[in-house]
Amino acid sequence: MQIIKQYWELFLVxxxxxAFTFGGGYAMIPLIRNEVVKKKEWLNxxxxxxxxxxxxxxxGPIALNTALFVGNRRMGFKGSLFSAAGIILPSFxxxxxxxILFAQFRDNPxxxxxxxxxxxxxxxxxxxxxxGLSRSAGVNRKNLWIPLVVALTxxxxxxxxIFIILAAILLGLSHLxxxxxxxxx
Amino acid sequence: xELIDLYIALFLSxxxxxLFGFGGGYAMLPLIQREVVELHGWISVADFTDIVAISQTTPGPxxxxxATYIGYSAVTEMGFTTGYGILGSAICTLAVSIPSLIxxxxxxxxxxxxxxxxxxxxxxxxxxxxxxxxxxxxxxxLMNGNNFTDYKSWIIFGVVLAASxxxxxxxxxxxxxxxxxxxxxxx
Numbered sequence: 040m041q042i043i044k045q046y047w048e049l050f051l052v053x054x055x056x057x058a059f060t061f062g063g064g065y066a067m068i069p070l071i072r073n074e075v076v077k078k079k080e081w082l083n084x085x086x087x088x089x090x091x092x093x094x095x096x097x098x099g100p101i102a103l104n105t106a107l108f109v110g111n112r113r114m115g116f117k118g119s120l121f122s123a124a125g126i127i128l129p130s131f132x133x134x135x136x137x138x139i140l141f142a143q144f145r146d147n148p149x150x151x152x153x154x155x156x157x158x159x160x161x162x163x164x165x166x167x168x169x170x171g172l173s174r175s176a177g178v179n180r181k182n183l184w185i186p187l188v189v190a191l192t193x194x195x196x197x198x199x200x201i202f203i204i205l206a207a208i209l210l211g212l213s214h215l216x217x218x219x220x221x222x223x224x
Numbered sequence: 225x226e227l228i229d230l231y232i233a234l235f236l237s238x239x240x241x242x243l244f245g246f247g248g249g250y251a252m253l254p255l256i257q258r259e260v261v262e263l264h265g266w267i268s269v270a271d272f273t274d275i276v277a278i279s280q281t282t283p284g285p286x287x288x289x290x291a292t293y294i295g296y297s298a299v300t301e302m303g304f305t306t307g308y309g310i311l312g313s314a315i316c317t318l319a320v321s322i323p324s325l326i327x328x329x330x331x332x333x334x335x336x337x338x339x340x341x342x343x344x345x346x347x348x349x350x351x352x353x354x355x356x357x358x359x360x361x362x363x364x365x366l367m368n369g370n371n372f373t374d375y376k377s378w379i380i381f382g383v384v385l386a387a388s389x390x391x392x393x394x395x396x397x398x399x400x401x402x403x404x405x406x407x408x409x410x411x
Contacts, residue, residue: 103321119328139296139309158366159372159401161277162371163381164280165362189353194364207354211350
């Protein structure tokens with residue numbers, strides 16, 4: 040009984056986080072910290088920072104990675120299934136309802152006019168955080184060429200983002216290998 | 225049979241998106257767009273932009289929102305009923321989550337101290353700036369004739385960009401630009 044309650048609690052906490060965080064990813068971090076560190080005390084602050092580093096180092100949505108980590112640390116693999124279900128379900132339900140309803144309104148001229156105004160705004164919202172994010176990603180004069188080359192090749196040459204990701208990892212690894220060889224000499 | 229093939233294609237696409245979606249959120253957009261708009265043509269660029277708009281006004285990560293939406297619409301656009309569409313949503317959502325589940329289970333099991341590992345740090349030192357480039361490319365790819373129909377689009381873009389840099393709430397900005405669309409584009 041006690042164990043079922045703990046799984047249920049994991050589910051509920053992440054359901055709440057999934058239901059109330061707009062904008063995903065970075066916007067969710069304060070809310071997750073409030074629930075997981077302050078209220079439930081499942082992690083302390085330094086574990087929380089480590090978890091964020093791991094969640095951002097592996098692929099996939101950061102919110103999902105965070106949920107998986109906390110679930111796994113508390114209740115093992117099964118726990119991570121419950122926390123993942125919690126974080127996934129709110130947006131699944133909401134978007135499914137929108138998809139079903141939106142299909143009926145899509146060709147309505149009124150809706151089309153509204154979205155004509157919204158579409159350029161969406162592009163602006165994607166572009167706006169670039170400057171702040173560049174700073175936290177450690178972009179400086181020396182490595183500014185990396186985001187520029189990536190943006191231009193993906194945009195103009197239609198290079199696959201998968202290729203870019205693999206090339207970036209490979210470049211990082213070979214840079215370190217090169218430094219190690221230099222040091223041995 | 226056609227339906228099974230579609231489910232398999234959706235699963236594989238979203239599995240790829242989950243597996244290579246470093247940086248989360250907007251950084252995953254070019255990858256999603258490439259798979260669902262360019263390679264498979266499940267939705268148009270305008271529809272894709274609408275999904276991003278819906279994602280910005282509803283809770284939850286963009287990757288889940290697009291998985292749910294595209295899973296449903298790709299299946300129903302082919303003439304299958306709502307029930308099959310819901311199954312499509314579930315398949316895409318699972319597919320995009322499975323890579324994270326596997327990787328995080330490994331990380332927790334072996335207690336990889338990823339942080340501080342020099343190989344990890346060195347990869348991230350290139351990966352992080354590259355992710356900034358991916359987000360920029362997402363914005364650039366959406367700046368096309370479908371989304372920017374005339375000079376009014378550029379005015380909305382400029383105003384929202386300035387307001388967003390000043391930290392105005394994105395949901396409010398989306399709602400206001402919807403109203404702007406109604407006012408600027410009379411029938």
